Amino acid sequence: MKRIIALARKEFLHIIRDTRTLVIVFLWPLIMLFLFGYAINFELTDLPVGILDYDHSASSRELIREATSSGFIVASEYLESRDEINSGFRKGKFKAVFVIPRGYELDLLKEPVTKVQIIIDGADGATAATVDNYLKAVMARLNLKLIEEAIGKAEPPIEARIRFLFNPQLVSANFIVPGIIALVLVMICALLTSIAIAREIETGTMEQILATPILPSQIILGKVLPYLFVAAVNAAIILLVGHLVFKVPMNGSWLALAGYCTLYLLISLGLGLMVSSISKTQQVAMMMALMATLLPTLLLSGFIFPRESMPLVLQYLSYIVPATYFVEVIRGVMLIGRNYFPFEAGIMFGMAVLLLAISARMFKVRLSDD
Amino acid sequence: MISADIDTVPKTALDNTDSSAPTDFAVLANKLTRRFGNFTAVDHIDLAVKPGEIFGFLGANGAGKTTAIRMFCGLLKPSGGEAWVHGLSIKKKAEVIKRKIGYMSQKFSLYNDLTIYENLEFYGGIYGLKKSEIKERSKELLDNMGLQEYRNKLTSALPLGFKQRLALGSAMFHRPSILFLDEPTSGVDPVARRIFWEMIYELSENGTTVFVTTHYMDEAEYCDRVSIMVKGRIAAMDSPAELKKKWNGANMQEVFLKVVET
Ligand SMILES: Nc1ncnc2c1ncn2[C@@H]1O[C@H](COP(=O)(O)OP(=O)(O)O)[C@@H](O)[C@H]1O
Ligand SMILES: [Mg+2]
Numbered sequence: 001m002k003r004i005i006a007l008a009r010k011e012f013l014h015i016i017r018d019t020r021t022l023v024i025v026f027l028w029p030l031i032m033l034f035l036f037g038y039a040i041n042f043e044l045t046d047l048p049v050g051i052l053d054y055d056h057s058a059s060s061r062e063l064i065r066e067a068t069s070s071g072f073i074v075a076s077e078y079l080e081s082r083d084e085i086n087s088g089f090r091k092g093k094f095k096a097v098f099v100i101p102r103g104y105e106l107d108l109l110k111e112p113v114t115k116v117q118i119i120i121d122g123a124d125g126a127t128a129a130t131v132d133n134y135l136k137a138v139m140a141r142l143n144l145k146l147i148e149e150a151i152g153k154a155e156p157p158i159e160a161r162i163r164f165l166f167n168p169q170l171v172s173a174n175f176i177v178p179g180i181i182a183l184v185l186v187m188i189c190a191l192l193t194s195i196a197i198a199r200e201i202e203t204g205t206m207e208q209i210l211a212t213p214i215l216p217s218q219i220i221l222g223k224v225l226p227y228l229f230v231a232a233v234n235a236a237i238i239l240l241v242g243h244l245v246f247k248v249p250m251n252g253s254w255l256a257l258a259g260y261c262t263l264y265l266l267i268s269l270g271l272g273l274m275v276s277s278i279s280k281t282q283q284v285a286m287m288m289a290l291m292a293t294l295l296p297t298l299l300l301s302g303f304i305f306p307r308e309s310m311p312l313v314l315q316y317l318s319y320i321v322p323a324t325y326f327v328e329v330i331r332g333v334m335l336i337g338r339n340y341f342p343f344e345a346g347i348m349f350g351m352a353v354l355l356l357a358i359s360a361r362m363f364k365v366r367l368s369d370d
Numbered sequence: 371m372i373s374a375d376i377d378t379v380p381k382t383a384l385d386n387t388d389s390s391a392p393t394d395f396a397v398l399a400n401k402l403t404r405r406f407g408n409f410t411a412v413d414h415i416d417l418a419v420k421p422g423e424i425f426g427f428l429g430a431n432g433a434g435k436t437t438a439i440r441m442f443c444g445l446l447k448p449s450g451g452e453a454w455v456h457g458l459s460i461k462k463k464a465e466v467i468k469r470k471i472g473y474m475s476q477k478f479s480l481y482n483d484l485t486i487y488e489n490l491e492f493y494g495g496i497y498g499l500k501k502s503e504i505k506e507r508s509k510e511l512l513d514n515m516g517l518q519e520y521r522n523k524l525t526s527a528l529p530l531g532f533k534q535r536l537a538l539g540s541a542m543f544h545r546p547s548i549l550f551l552d553e554p555t556s557g558v559d560p561v562a563r564r565i566f567w568e569m570i571y572e573l574s575e576n577g578t579t580v581f582v583t584t585h586y587m588d589e590a591e592y593c594d595r596v597s598i599m600v601k602g603r604i605a606a607m608d609s610p611a612e613l614k615k616k617w618n619g620a621n622m623q624e625v626f627l628k629v630v631e632t
Contacts, residue, residue, distance in 0.1 A: 006495025010484065017483045204477025211443045211473040212496050213465060 003214045007222025011196065015226060025192065025230065029184040029238050033246075036180050047131060048076035050085070050094040057105035063116070066145075067098065067138045073131070089121050096120045096131045108146070174249070177242040178330040179303030182323040184238060185261070186268040186297055189231045190289040193272030196223055198285035201276075216363045220356060224269050231265045243334075251337030257330065260341070263348040264326040268293070270355025271322075277362045297323040322351055396421045396548050396579035397442060401451035404437050411437040413602035414451060419581060419595075421547070424574050426593030427583040428626060433599040435583040436476055439550050442581070443473045455548065469497075472546035474537055476553045476583075482526035486517060489525055490540055497544035511539045531562025538569060542578070549573065551582040555589065567592050590622040598629045605629050 015022065049068075053060050068075050076094050079085065085097050099117035101107075107114040116139075120131050200206040209219065239257070242248045250257075272289055279285040298304065300314060301323035307315055318324045325344040332338045397419040404412040412434045419425045429435050440446040442455055444464030453460045455467045480489045487508060494504035512518045515535055525533065534554055542549055551570075555563045567589065570580055582593070590596045590610060597607035606613060606629045610622055619625035 002498050003496050006492055009495070010481070010488070010492045013484055013488060014481070204475055205479050205481060207445065207475045207477065208473070208479035209496065210445055211468060211471075211475070212493075213468045213498070214496055215465075 003212075004218050004222045004225070007209075007214070007219065008225045011223060012226040012229075014196070015230060021192075025188055026234060026237070029188065029234060030241060032184055033177065033180055033238060033241060036176055047073045047096070048094040049073045049131075050077045050079050050088050050097040051075050052079040052082065052085070052097055052099045054102040055100050055104040059105040059108055060100045063100065063104075063142060064098070066142050067135065072134055085119060094121075096135070098135075174335055175331070176303075177246050177248045178334060179301070179323075179327055181235070181238050181242060181330060182264070182301060182303060182326045183294075183297045185231060185235055185265060186271070186293045186323060187290070188234060189227065189265055189268030190272035190275065190293045191286060192227050192230070193223060193269050194276040194279070194285040194289040195282055196227065197273060197276035198279055198282040202281055217360045219363065220273060220360045223273065224266070224356070227269055227272075228262075228265055231269070232262065235261050235265065248334055250334055252333035252339045256339040257333045260326065260329045260333070260345065260348070263345065263352055264322060266352035267322045267348060267355060270352055270359055273359035274355055274362065277359050296321045300324065301327050303327050322348065394421075395419060395454070395457075396423070397425075397453070397455055397581060398457075399438075399442075399451065399453040402438065402441065402448055402453045403450035404434075404441060404446065405449045410602050412441070412448075415599075415602075415604050417597055417604060417607065419579060421579050422574060422577050423594045424570060424580045424582065424592065426590050426596035427581065427599065428585070428587070428590055428596050428622075429583070429599030430585065430630065434602040435599055436552055438599075439473075439552050439581070439583060443471060443550055444468050470546055470548065472541040472544070472549040474541040474549070474551045474554050476556070478533060478537065480525050480533065480537055480540065482524065484525060485522050486512070486525055486528070486536060487521040489536070490543060493540040493543050499544060507543055511543070515539065529562075531558050531565065534558055534562070535566055535569060538566070542573065547577070548579040548581065551580065553583055553585070555584065555586065563589070587621070587623040587626055590626070596622070598626060600630055605632070 051064055053064070064075060067073060073096070077088060079088070079097070082099075088094055088097070097119040099119065101115065101117070104114060104116065118132075118135050197206070200209070214222075239261075243250050271292060275288045275292060276285045279288055296317075300307075300310075300318040300321045302318065303323065307318050307324070310318065325348050329341045329344045329348075332341060395418045397417070399415055399417045401414040401416060402412060403410065403414050415438065427435050427438070437446065441448050441460060442453060444460060444467050448461065456470055458467050458470075460467060481492070484492065490508040490511070491504055494507065499507075508521070509518070512521055515532070517532065517536070520528075525536070528536065538549075538551070538554060541551070555566050558566065563586070570582065570592075574580055582589075584590065593610065595607065595609050596613065597604045598613075599605065606617070606625075608616065613619075613625050614621070617625045617628045619628060
């Protein structure tokens with residue numbers, strides 16, 4: 001125990017003396033979070049739309065109200081003439097313009113087909129597509145309503161009602177932020193620990209430590225504890241920012257989440273230790289740690305691409321990616337408010353124990369072989 | 371020609387291949403061998419170091435000194451032969467041996483981003499010393515080295531000679547009875563080397579066995595006995611005086627060259 005404490009203490013001193021790394025460790029996750037989080041937020045809410053209403057009728061106001069009711073788009077500007085459209089786009093006052101022609105209300109009653117015009121700024125392709133889809137949906141809903149009014153209470157033959165439970169506005173931040181947390185934590189942990197051991201092997205101090213009576217398992221523990229602490233503080237900061245700034249709801253228990261986080265952190269630290277006990281230099285260790293965490297977590301965990309739509313091979317592969325379970329759990333706790341994940345927790349616990357045991361073992365093999 | 375001069379070792383000690391080897395020797399090796407692939411770095415070496423001796427391990431770069439020392443310290447498994455440290459088999463009792471020895475590797479082994487005191491604290495802690503012992507011993511060591519007022523300075527700020535002495539101090543911080551020093555003075559200026567060797571003498575006088583490798587031939591003169599290693603084998607072993615007589619050399623430098631040439 002004394003030995004583990006001595007090692008952990010020393011490791012902690014390394015961490016706090018190396019201010020540059022410390023700054024990166026704490027700032028980088030936040031930068032990632034803000035980049036991803038805001039990029040996604042902008043795309044889907046409060047999209048400014050200009051309104052050019054030539055009709056000024058009850059029906060045209062109804063159309064506008066209907067279109068802006070969900071908060072996806074807001075009427076940012078009421079225009080007087082078509083001349084204002086181009087300059088408005090150029091100044092970025094709106095991303096789309098709704099043009100309601102004179103006689104709209106009258107046409108609605110008399111003509112079989114009534115036309116309104118929607119002008120979308122195509123420069124931002126993704127936004128354009130979103131606006132296009134959204135406005136089409138609005139029109140469809142409005143049409144249905146008009147039909148009902150015209151021919152009385154008619155049941156449409158087929159009606160698809162898609163309701164998104166737990167994330168009713170499809171706010172992607174809710175979906176993405178937990179994924180980013182999973183990604184950032186595994187990368188930070190694996191990188192830090194892999195460097196921690198590779199550095200000592202490279203400078204030769206590991207040789208000195210191995211000549212003392214300390215056991216490999218004690219070395220592993222002494223190395224893991226300080227980084228677990230740093231990573232836990234980091235995780236807490238990211239979670240709070242996700243919750244307070246990005247409004248990711250917290251429907252479950254913080255305590256349960258802390259427990260799952262600890263498991264996940266242990267796995268990530270184990271991964272870093274394993275990588276570093278098989279690589280010869282800090283550089284190699286860093287590269288391996290990045291490769292083992294970044295792509296699998298990004299692509300396979302279901303953090304961006306739903307696992308259900310992956311090719312079968314990748315789906316199987318995703319079962320060995322720790323983040324697959326953690327993303328499931330963190331979304332469950334935060335969005336659904338489900339606190340018990342015995343299956344996922346069991347697997348994560350197994351992974352943590354396995355990885356830490358393997359790295360202790362590899363350590364032993366390594367020191368007797370070269 | 372290989373003249374492994376081992377007549378100080380009783381025949382029985384060398385024939386003894388089990389772990390119940392006699393404890394009269396601090397270090398005892400019997401046909402100790404280490405191969406890396408096809409290459410034999412240490413080739414059937416026999417040696418016996420008496421307790422309290424300063425034993426010099428001489429040899430050019432790549433002769434196999436470090437490989438041999440790492441085996442004695444339990445850091446590397448032998449490919450053949452056997453060796454005992456304090457009568458403990460290096461194959462079976464490596465973990466026990468580690469508690470009784472001090473080791474200073476050929477790379478600088480203190481942490482530059484830790485202060486002098488934090489380094490000592492770490493090595494004390496890792497050997498399981500009590501806090502009070504750590505305090506007492508570091509005070510003694512730092513007083514001896516005249517470093518007391520720098521104890522909270524980063525180790526990186528120390529001149530190399532001081533660093534090496536501090537490394538020696540931490541290698542013997544847990545008071546081992548045998549010290550293995552692997553090229554402790556390489557790159558250090560002559561004056562600092564002189565001071566370093568005074569430290570070694572002091573340890574030896576207090577009964578510590580010192581097993582030291584070097585490629586400085588003047589340092590060989592300070593040893594009680596030296597062995598000269600050539601390509602993994604021990605080519606000569608005796609006291610400096612005897613070696614000079616036998617090889618007809620004015621100093622160890624001449625002896626070394628003659629041994630290597632044969
Ligand atoms: N881990 C290893 N793998 C392969 N060869 C090694 C290893 N360690 C040492 N050697 C080789 O063994 C020889 C002896 O090395 P070493 O014991 O370090 O010599 P010395 O300490 O006398 O300079 C060298 O040729 C070196 O290249
Ligand atoms: Mg060497």
